[in-house]
Amino acid sequence: MKKARIAVLVSGGGTNLQALIDAQNSGIIESGEIALVISNKEGAYALERAKRANIETALVLKKDHPDATAFEEAIKALLCEKEIDIIVLAGFMSILTENFTGAYPERIINVHPSLIPSFCGKGFYGLKVHEAALSYGVKVTGATVHFVNEIPDGGRIIMQKAVEIKDGDTPEILQKRVMEEAEWKILPLSVEKVCRSKIEN
Numbered sequence: 001m002k003k004a005r006i007a008v009l010v011s012g013g014g015t016n017l018q019a020l021i022d023a024q025n026s027g028i029i030e031s032g033e034i035a036l037v038i039s040n041k042e043g044a045y046a047l048e049r050a051k052r053a054n055i056e057t058a059l060v061l062k063k064d065h066p067d068a069t070a071f072e073e074a075i076k077a078l079l080c081e082k083e084i085d086i087i088v089l090a091g092f093m094s095i096l097t098e099n100f101t102g103a104y105p106e107r108i109i110n111v112h113p114s115l116i117p118s119f120c121g122k123g124f125y126g127l128k129v130h131e132a133a134l135s136y137g138v139k140v141t142g143a144t145v146h147f148v149n150e151i152p153d154g155g156r157i158i159m160q161k162a163v164e165i166k167d168g169d170t171p172e173i174l175q176k177r178v179m180e181e182a183e184w185k186i187l188p189l190s191v192e193k194v195c196r197s198k199i200e201n
Contacts, residue, residue, distance in 0.1 A: 003030075006033060007086075007087050011039060014047075016111060021049065032086060035084060040061060069099055072096065086198060087104060089111075110146060111187045113141075113143050113179070115162060120152070133165065133174065140164060141162070142182050145186050146158055158190040163177055163181045
């Protein structure tokens with residue numbers, strides 16, 4: 001069976017990457033395979049996770065390129081070389097411009113740690129999202145997997161899962177619960193869904 005080739009873009013520890021690797025190993029992701037992991041940070045632990053799973057890795061650093069366009073073109077060249085079909089942003093801490101997102105319409109997937117349209121857009125990432133949810137006093141948060149376009153967190157939603165907020169939650173506790181109960185579940189399912197539709201079309 002033909003599989004869609006997936007590239008995962010990372011910047012940090014790679015917990016979402018690990019969820020994808022585990023899902024691939026357990027057969028949740030069967031219509032795609034992770035062919036490449038690209039990091040924009042040296043020493044990102046995600047690269048270690050990829051190497052352990054025998055997945056090819058690459059490092060593309062902004063400081064090695066004169067501007068954002070050159071940085072994105074370097075990533076594009078790698079994706080082209082490896083014949084990548086689907087791109088997953090898994091904690092990739094670099095906003096991609098329309099020059100990049102426009103080249104891959106409905107082929108770039110991101111997971112965001114809130115129920116979009118709440119607590120999303122420019123400036124909402126990492127713990128900041130959970131801090132905002134707690135300070136606002138919402139009782140339910142969650143995660144959203146969506147396609148990426150030129151607007152931060154603005155692309156079409158693929159999947160969402162709600163997570164209850166509990167008394168005594170700190171941003172760190174909430175972040176962990178959202179990852180475990182939502183992100184790590186809906187990201188692999190969304191990747192499978194998108195890969196399946198890609199190979200069927």
